[in-house]
């Protein structure tokens with residue numbers, strides 16, 4: 129590009145006010161204020177100006193049309209909802225990237241009912257004075273887990289952080305080397321420990337730790353014995369870990385509190401559903417752990433939250449910690465958590481109302497029924513234009529829970545003529561209700577286990593819309 133051509137292009141850049149006028153004229157659905165719209169236009173014009181100055185060609189079309197289109201795209205990006213409902217067809221039940229636990233309908237209804245108005249979040253209706261937000265779930269936590277007391281924070285990472293900070297800041301915490309885990313997303317026990325100001329004292333080896341390892345490490349600076357559930361992996365083979373019972377015994381003998389970071393927050397005996405054994409919160413509390421922490425949105429199946437259970441005096445200390453203000457649970461979460469916990473008062477009911485439990489415990493023959501229903505609906509709408517096959521397969525629990533647990537499932541393989549599996553995946557993600565499939569060996573598979581009843585209609589419409597007559 130010659131210097132003159134560049135000058136000519138720069139001269140043709142539209143004036144901001146004119147551009148704003150044109151955007152307004154072309155789309156009546158611009159909710160943006162004058163200031164915001166001007167700002168967007170200015171930025172887009174500036175981008176093009178810089179491109180021209182670098183001597184790069186801008187666009188085939190007229191510069192003004194190009195900028196207009198860019199501005200309109202930016203407006204759409206801002207006005208369309210970015211955070212959206214998707215259909216989880218991956219078969220990973222607690223999918224960290226897809227929002228972990230979906231909430232039950234009754235629970236969502238409670239949120240809309242309460243959160244739209246004022247509430248007694250921190251108001252004691254009986255006494256007519258200030259109340260504690262934690263009191264709304266305290267009684268439920270006590271009865272469901274058997275713990276003396278309980279409180280809740282933003283998530284389990286926060287629960288671990290505040291518990292360590294309260295009980296062990298500047299002092300030593302003894303942990304087995306086999307339990308120095310990373311959960312993903314920056315949660316690593318040694319690093320959380322450091323942030324809390326506690327001093328990590330690791331004992332034992334990666335695969336074997338014995339009670340005497342803890343015993344030998346105890347000294348005047350020991351504040352806490354910490355056990356961590358290695359949630360997302362399993363050590364097999366020549367191994368030894370010290371049970372929570374043994375640790376509690378040692379803690380009692382030496383007057384050192386014992387904390388168990390349990391991770392998943394499982395409240396029901398999963399063996400009933402022929403799943404791998406996973407310690408329940410109740411069993412760990414009953415074993416005598418002084419503090420137990422777990423997540424609200426893993427196997428518990430509720431909202432993102434951190435649940436802290438245990439001795440009254442320790443819980444009181446944690447609630448008084450100024451960090452609690454920074455980590456405190458939000459109103460929406462608290463409503464969802466109270467509603468979720470209430471379902472557990474009747475475990476069979478919980479299985480119906482809490483999607484994670486339902487998905488986890490659903491017999492494969494029910495999954496198959498749903499798969500056949502989807503196939504029938506597809507055929508009814510599209511004849512044989514869409515290629516589908518059903519295969520038996522395995523779903524995963526995910527979310528750092530029950531590693532190695534496979535659940536029988538049905539996979540629906542879809543093919544569209546002329547599209548590779550990655551092209552088809554892109555199309556699925558672009559649907560009004562995006563479908564996130566599983567791609568294995570170049571096949572696009574929809575795992576029916578994680579596809580819920582209310583997903584069927586948008587799923588079928590979405591798939592049908594991909595086929596041009």
Ligand SMILES: *Cc1c(COP(=O)(O)O)cnc(C)c1O
Pocket residue numbers: 283284285286288311315356357358359360389390391392422423424425433434528
């Ligand atoms: C998942 C997990 C955490 C982190 O919990 P979040 O609720 O994701 O913050 C901490 N510890 C263990 C053992 C876990 O499994």
